[in-house]
Amino acid sequence: MGKFQGKLFALLFYVPMLLGIFGSCDKTPPKTGTLMDFVPENTSVVFKISNFENLQADIENNSLLSKFGKTAPYLFFSENAVLLKNLHPTTQSLFCINKVNDSVSAYTFISKQTKNLFQPDSLKNKTIETLKLDDQSFQRITIDKQIAYSAIIDSVFVVSSSQQILLDILKGKTERDDTFKKVFNLPSSNKFTALIRGNKVALNDSTKVAFTSWSALDVTITPESLTATGITLATDSIPQLLNVFEDQIPQQNDVSALVPTDALGAVSFTFNDAEKFQKNLRNFRGEKDAVQTTGIFGSVSEVGTIQFKNETAIFIKSIDAALTNDALARYVSAKSEFREIEISSFSEPELFQKTFSPFINSTKANYVFQIENFFVFTESEITAQQIISDFQNNNTLKNTSYFENTATDLSTASSLLIFKMKGEFSETISGFFNAESSDNIKNISFDEFPLAVLQFSFDRNFAHVTLSCKEAGATAKSVSGTVSEKFNLKLENAVLGIPQIFSNQNNGSNVVVQDIANKLYFISESGKILWSKNLGSPILGTVEAATISGNKNFAFATKDAFYILDRNGKEAKGFPIKFKDKVTQPLSVFDYDNNGNYRFIIVQGKDVLMYDKNGKTVKGFGFEKAKSNIAQSPIHIRMGSKDYIVIAEESGKLNILSRVGKPRVSISKNFNFSEIPIAEEDNTFVVITKENTKERISQDGKISSQKLDVGSNYWFAINGNVKVTLDDNLLRINGKLAELPLGVYTNPQLFNVRRNNFVTITETQEKKVYVFDQNGNVLNGFPVYGTAAASIDSGSGKNNMIIATKGDANNLILYSSN
Template sequence: MGKINRNLFAVLLFIPILLGVFASCDNSPSKTGTLMDFVPENAAVVFKISNFENLQADIENSALLSKFENTEIYSYFTKKNNIFKNLHPTSQSLLSINKINDSVSAYTFITKHTDKLFQLDSVKNKSVETLTLDKKSFQRVSIDENTAYSTIIDSVLVVSSSQQIIQDILNGKTERDATFKKVFNLPSSNDFTALLRGKKEAINDSIKINFTSWSALDINFSSESFTATGISMATDTIPQLLNIFEGQIPQQNDVALLIPSDAKSALSFTFNDAESIQEKIRHYKGETKPIQTTGIFGSVSEAGIIELKQESAIFIKSIDALLTSDALARFVTSKSSFREVEIKSFSEPKLFAETFSPLINSEKANYVFQLDNFFVFTESEISAQQIISDYQNNNTLQNTSYFENTIVDLSTASSLLVLKLQGDLSESLSLFFENDNTFKKISFEKFPLAAIQFSYDRNFAHVTLSCKEVGGNVKKSSEKVSEKFNVKLENTILNAPKLVKTKNGESKIVVQDITNKLYFISESGKILWSKNLDSAVLGEVEEVSISGNKHIAFTTKSAFYLLDRNGKDSKSFPIKFKDEVTQPLSVFDYDNNGNYRFVVIQDKEVLMYDKNAKLVTGFGFKKAKSSIVQSPIHIRMGSKDYIVIAEENGSLNILSRVGKSRVSVSKKFNFSSIPIAEEDNTFVVITKENTKERITPDGKVSSLKLDVGANYWFTISGNTKATLDDNLLRINGKLAELPLGIYTQPQLYKINRNYYTTITETQEKKVYVFDENGKLQNGFPVYGTSEASLSQGKRTTNLVVKGGADSVIMYSM
């Protein structure tokens, strides 16, 4: 059985909403003269109501409960039922629900009788008649299409939709279960409490779940939420699943760190004594033959199952991953690797069902892999890859706002935790309304998460339930970062992938492998073309638009390439060189009109070409006095253009468009690899000694010694500046302190008039994206192993980064 048993979810989740679920019987007659004495036998759920009219108004204002307005049971709590419309109790009331058969239920309303409780004098379309059976009299009341039976016993009014129930109550056949009396008499200051009987639910042909005897839940709801807290009690006289947690100390539930945000549901249970819980599960199932223990669970504190879109996955959380890994060693064989996570085949796929059924029933634990302290068992490698991707990308339940909104109601530790996601509630709840097609059409899209939690404590369990509507300020998982594709190349990737744009606005990826093959990949992950080059691309490819068509331009050590979107060489390209090209290509477009100038550096030599592959003869700076140490850059200040060229001897040449000296700089600089930039109408040089040198347009130099580390980096674009000093990232002066690690140089990208900074931690393989205010963007960090490139695509903002050694990942924001 590959999926989580749906009936088990129905038993555990939403038991307080309607017709709950659990069974026990004890015949010890008692009469105290309280409302409890008139609860009919075998009630499935009994509601204790302090103020009936206030409750009716609250229910009608609840966004969740109003979805049940076309169901019969909803009418019991509202004025849509003409019988209830005319009930006006002034003290506590009870509403009991009995299931007559699979498709019919009956209600019984119990409250102290008063003169104005049930007045029908002014009611139209009514009939009232007195019936007498076995010398017991009661009334049949009909108002329009609603019919009920009523009687008054010891100043208590009892109204029921079932004549048989009224007769049974008159004959003393009432609920006498001892556990029911205990939960009924529990102190509560809440206005609305549900008492729920346990019942057996079939897991399969041979196993039925008998979870508990009775539960008492104080229910609270607003227009946006439904929560409940209380206790659940099992009995020792018959096997009940809740008792498997006896003697176990509830442990911390961490499964939300693992659950993909698009999963359908999950079940987690915890224990501190693996042998004890396994023994109690065997006792619950009536098994006498001891199971062969593997030792795998001795270092485990949490286990459970996650239902994905198509398959299910089993997980265990270890308190000592090395011990668990050693215990698993004889059952696993290395199969494959994904994002540097080893996926292994598992030789005991039925182990979990044999050990933990009915909590886990899957017999398809075919593969296993480790994520920190989690060991995850999946049916297929595809499911394994999905979970690994979502975990590394932080695309898990833990990182959603609706989980943050729900977790405040829950304890950090519990014995049993059940989660339903994606508003996938109808199938569980419809078990209570098997013939109600209207109910099955209810949409719970605005309730993306419901959680119920049991924490065992002596001979009972604390119960907490939470279900909340997504408000306007709550992020859905679809609004976060999602992985569009992960494409694998033929060989190891040589450089970080780069995003470029095509004429129609789509993002394309340019990347090169170690055989020097250049790939052009679409926004959907399709390799459009590849091209064998003579050597590695120097620096990054540059985007240019020639005759209205997008091209990419770059240099290798021996050639200058200009390729169209189909990978074809432009006319007269490539330009081949005898002498080695020593710097990445520089591209200047002085007036933003497509009249490009391409600058190729060969040690000291400066070659400037136009888009037709012709040398620009009017550029006068042909050769430097020493080796050029950076690609020349173009800076515009006011109405003037400046071309800046740095030499190994420390000279800084600041030239005009035609290559003549425009600013005379007498000072020599020990240039670092940080490109020269423009800031506040000055030229900025960051030296190897981490001195910030400012040069004004008239050649004046001022120096500032920076109090920074050896790995300092500086970049600026427009009015946005980003600096990195070890793990201290500052964007426009605002500090974003990163975890300690080894980081790539921060990169600035302009998207829709806003600037974003990308940076990657290469040890933990995490990619971060910050806005210009230093705020980390929703959904980050994600998995990646190189510098990340950002671009506005046709419909979404896209980010591309190297994944594994030979794979490229694209994310959409």
């Protein structure tokens, strides 16, 4: 837990760092008992945390935050916040950071007082004293010689590493800033939100200026990325740089097409009214006299800088290159030519600093050349030649896979766009730490994070903010026009069963797969094994998703146990449930009303066992034992307002029951059940027998039979209004025939992704995976290589899906398709 706390502290500094942000009124808060009322005055960062345990796992698995293990913030936090690992909030909590002085920070934790939040009786080496100071009563808690201070105020538990901060809260000295209240109360469905007092932004290594008052960011942590989206607010009471974009419409940012891949970063800002924008900048700087630019910027929509190791280049993008050329003519004289591009000397090297400070501070714009609509100004001819060469060779940021991966998070148009490349953000980070920790951070390598991006889009009196930093990982390999291979991962042993994909709204997608040694793997979308678990037996059927207490869990059965695991690989309380008798069918999961009140069905021969989400036996279910062995996993079918539980026996008896296990439909006929699951079609129960007879059973028990003119490899599947059949190589989707090449095919699988239905099927001899839409059309880019059945789900991008299948015996393949 201490390791997690250190990384959390690193995160507290890291999110504001990427934003470039460093680091009142009535002092008596209303006693409402709301968490906001107890945020310390002048706090730098406030984190709103919905699930402390999930956040712990996310941070532990994040490859960026793991870099901070040996920094002073980590050591400070893990050594001085022993109390935090003994806090167990079950509701939203706040975590606040205050800068005490230039080298010391203090934390404050705030949460509703609940029964198990803090249980000191179980702690060793602890002392709890009740103190009274300035007429305020509070507790001093000492654990392993580390001290924190706590109080319960209006049913709210507050603990701080600073006695003074706790006393101030008790006296009503809390954060009362109106802008803070606005950002705190912004609606958000995210489980982790950062509120950052945004005083300064780092435009380059030497310039940090007042930018905004507060930012509210929904933070998403995956194993390979840290992203955030939200808004930032400026005020008119003090000069703040965000306000220079007032009345400006964000324009398209095209600088990525110009920035060489070996640059260290770039800054791009846009405007649609150059004269008004320059006036706003002069007002920000407190200047009255206008700079004469002879119309150079009148036809310009994007301006910025490109940072190299020893030099800064300046660029402008024109919407009318001829007009810009005419305006520049009096300042340029021909110098040389490189690759048919003329490089000219420029006589006003300080023009950009005078016009666009603080965005641009360079005073050495000595040379200028034109590439398409870009005019680029450099300090030296060598840098000019380098930019020209890289542009002509397509060796620019726009053409990299990591930019393409990041671009899915960004808007094409924005007011301000900041790129940090080649992991060159440690210097920016160091401003958040004391001198001692700054040296530690300088020694950290961020090479696997080739790009961090910060984007602001002005909108009335605030700006939308996007932050994205992603690990490069293995470059996606293009398979065909619209399909890329995200990874090809070799496991310790051969893959067993069908790899399954589970999407999570805030954490991307993950693959769950088992190998023949019965090890279960949980793998990220980029191919990183997040955890594995030895089960001892193969999983029967598939893994089922079950959202319990707002968190996605995984439920499944083996021949001797019933498991529920959370997405961190931890067993739910009360699980696994071990059995002496053999489990004979895959786990069935019922959620009658889609409200998370799950019923889990275990079959042991003739016996039916029903459990709730806590692992307790459900009482009152009347069907506990069949007269013969059960032939298939029980299923739940809803027709209209009625629920049916359907249980097929090997004797041919079909039991159609109510929720409580009582007979609901009387059946007068026995059936020779095949492996095809019983389904619902047109408000009837459908049984496909081993003789390929389709038996329809109405809700009042009437039976109609249809002999199917199909081959021995027939399969039938239905999901809502999509029906799929396979007869040898004849695939029909809602009646539309897709004649496949002759071969040996897996059973078609139906999936719903972003409200669209898709069908996967694999030819196992030629090793081809097909994906069809619900209209019977094969998707562009398919088939792709695969040796077993495939599953699909939504990926982390906005418009893509991912496909998981088996490759060679030990290999798991994940594809991405737009």
